[in-house]
Amino acid sequence: MSTTQSDRLRGLLEPLVAAKGLDLEDIELSKAGKRRMLRVIVDSDEGVELDVCAELSREVSDLLDESDVMGEDEYVLEVSSPGADRPLTEHRHYVRATGRLVKFQLTEGGELIARILDVDDEGMDLEVPGVKGRKATARRIAFTDIAKARVEIEFNRKDKKEEEA
Numbered sequence: 648m649s650t651t652q653s654d655r656l657r658g659l660l661e662p663l664v665a666a667k668g669l670d671l672e673d674i675e676l677s678k679a680g681k682r683r684m685l686r687v688i689v690d691s692d693e694g695v696e697l698d699v700c701a702e703l704s705r706e707v708s709d710l711l712d713e714s715d716v717m718g719e720d721e722y723v724l725e726v727s728s729p730g731a732d733r734p735l736t737e738h739r740h741y742v743r744a745t746g747r748l749v750k751f752q753l754t755e756g757g758e759l760i761a762r763i764l765d766v767d768d769e770g771m772d773l774e775v776p777g778v779k780g781r782k783a784t785a786r787r788i789a790f791t792d793i794a795k796a797r798v799e800i801e802f803n804r805k806d807k808k809e810e811e812a
Contacts (some may be wrong), residue, residue: 651805652676653676655716656674656685657674659710659711659714660674660707660710661709662781663703664687664689667703668676668691669689669690669691669695669699669703670690670691670716671687671688671689672688672689672694672729672733672790673686673687673729674680674686674688675688676722677767679723681721682720682721682722683712683720683721683722683723683790684723685723685725685727686708687703687704687715687726688728688729688750689703689726689727689728690728690729690743690778690785692742692743694728695714695728700726701726703724703726704724704726707726708724728774731800732797732799732800734748734795734796734797735797735798737797739768741763741766741771741790741796742766744763744798745763745766746763747762747763747764747799748761748762748776748798748799748801749761749762749763749796749797749799749800750797750798751788751795751796752794752795752796753792754792754793755792759773759786759788759797760775760776760799761773761774761776761786762774762776764785769789769790770788770789770790770792771777771790772785772786773785773786773788774786
């Protein structure tokens with residue numbers, strides 16, 4: 648997608664998305680056969696419910712129909728949340744991942760898998776799980792030490808509500 652079209656789409660859609668209390672995470676435009684696929688990715692601290700995506704999709708569609716930003720060619724519109732496997736790139740992503748297990752690729756090389764306990768402006772406090780019966784250890788990591796980060800999917804972790812019961 649050309650930078651100018653991306654900027655125009657972002658400028659058009661960001662106020663609408665923000666009015667819903669959501670963050671516009673990404674806009675992706677790609678070829679899908681003879682048509683184009685426009686993916687609008689939104690998120691919030693509370694997550695995004697399906698009904699909100701459906702309502703926003705209708706509003707985005709109406710807004711795009713009123714403008715000339717997509718041109719005359721056909722396109723398919725998809726409004727969705729980012730999904731669990733998206734990379735953590737913004738401060739707010741780390742805040743939203745508090746309590747989750749994350750795989751970090753470190754700038755100095757190597758990787759670390761740890762649970763995010765707390766996030767501030769400089770970095771975060773982590774709990775590194777113990778291996779072979781050892782206790783978990785605390786660790787502090789600065790944002791500048793992170794090359795990449797992604798939430799690890801946990802299928803057997805108890806929900807916080809279950810742990811408190």
